[in-house]
Amino acid sequence: MNAVAQISLFEAAPYQQDLADELRDFSHNGEATIIEERFGVPFFFNEFWTARQRQGHALQEVSYRACFKPQLPEFFISRLTGEGDVVYDPFMGRGTTPLQAVLMGRVGVGNDINPLSVYLTRPRADPPTISEIGTRLGEIDWRAAVDGDEELLVFYHPETLAEIKALKSYLSDREQSGELDRIDDWIRMVAINRLTGHSTGFFSVYSLPPNQAVSLNAQRKINEKRNQTPPRRVVPDIILKKSKGLLKDGVPPMPRTSQFVTSSADNAVGVADGSVDLVVTSPPFLDIVQYASDNWLRCWFANVDVGGVPIAMHKKPEQWRDFVRGVFVDLARVVKPGGHVCFEVGEVRNGKVELEALVLEAMEGLPFTTLGVLVNVQEFTKTANCWGVSNNAKGTNTNRIVIAQRK
Structure with a gap:
């Protein structure tokens, strides 16, 4: 034409x-x-x-x-x-x-x-500071005992899973009480994005990329094929590190x-x-x-x-x-x-x-x-x-x- x-x-x-x-x-x-x-x-x-x-x-x-x-x-x-x-x-x-x-x-x-989309998007439109994130992570009881979900040990070290469940329970309690704020919202967003992956920057053992969680049975097969067991990952440390990466270019302009x-x-x-x-x-x-x-x-963690x-x-x-x-x-x-x-x-x-x-x-x-x-x-x-x-x-x-x- x-x-x-x-x-x-x-x-x-x-x-x-x-x-x-x-x-x-x-x-x-x-x-x-x-x-x-x-x-x-x-x-x-x-x-x-x-x-x-x-x-x-x-x-x-x-x-x-x-x-x-x-x-x-x-x-x-x-x-x-x-x-x-x-x-x-x-x-x-x-x-x-x-x-x-x-x-x-x-x-x-x-x-x-x-x-889940709101949980992933809303915090990044109005993010907290690294200082606020670090302080809040220090206030969470990471040793709070939460029963259940042992099948997820195929992804996580026992101590790592305990921290994930403690954070999940903390966020749920904060939301139900109406106390969940923009700092909690941010921490939840980062945690959702770090649940599984293929590097030390994630909570899990080697798995598929973070945008595609495999089934429990599929992860067992990955572990067997790679002869791997879930290593210890420190949840708050990973959240803080990822937060620094996300905020390295600054925040959106006001308003x-x-x-x-x-x-x-x-x-x-x-x-x-x-x-x-x-x-x-x-x-x-x-x-x-x-x-x-x-x-x-991700939906399990976010109670969706x-x-x-x-x-x-x-x-x-x-x-x-x-x-x-x-x-x-x-x-x-x-x-x-x-x-x-x-x-x-x-x-x-x-x-x-x-x-x-x-x-x-x-x-x-x-x-x-x-x-x-x-x-x-x-x-x-x-x-x-x-x-x-x-x-x-x-x-x-x-x-x-x-x-x-x-x-």
Whole structure:
């Protein structure tokens, strides 16, 4: 598609010109953006951001399954909002989008059906000081006797497990009494992120990365294969060390305004009508990621009933499309006229299911204008290579973002 024909797609709405023109003119390492028309909308191919371009803030270094890098929301927040604007993610996961918004002086709003997401996000939007964290860790009775959960010794040294259970009990008591504060909130967040991993920076023996807790039986097999037994880890020391790492780049600017909601993405109770300037989000992709099984140990520690969290899982593309439409119906409620939605999807099933096409179908008849689909290609090559071959064969090196504007 030539540039003249491409520009005509935007002539009906002059206020869309800035983003469209920037995507069209964007270049990376001398490579110009390639533009194709697919499904009746422009697709913009380039390496718009990489992990090497700029390091994410240390506060973003919390693991969660199937999360995008902070460079993605940063790209859109910097171009489509100003200071004080409201940036929202209805599937916030670890909170990458609302936290990035707060770090950039915006108002971060996040929602997720899993209460674990609030526990991982809220403390980092308004963190305590290292001094406050150290003092509180010194006040906890780490030798408080708590019975049960001996099966977890497959992950932990007996003394380490005793400290984990003491902390779990302390946090539960504080929450039930209404005494849990931002310092406790932070300690819980760090502990959730340190439960299992593959280095001495975690509470456990060698296991899978922290965003994917294996089953008890699977961990036994790992221990047998590696001929390992859980070593002693000192829980408060690990929490303090990780806290220092997370806070090494400083804290969000004041005011640290934010809102975090636990509800369904198609009915985000608490997010006000017409309050949002920008949405940057990524929904669950069909049945690819097993959120419940991946987070079972984190949910145990946080007293979340993992079986009672209705995580969206859809085996059929049309079911996923209908689910996405319900989300866009609610986004039409919360996004201001003129506001934007950046809806990131990925290739699944060896590139045979193009989720961006399903998103476009889901938006039909709703008050949104599609500006295009941005495809961030990590190894930029030629147009032909942008679709299901070589480095992008399984979507592992691309982000595909449907960009829409509220009418």
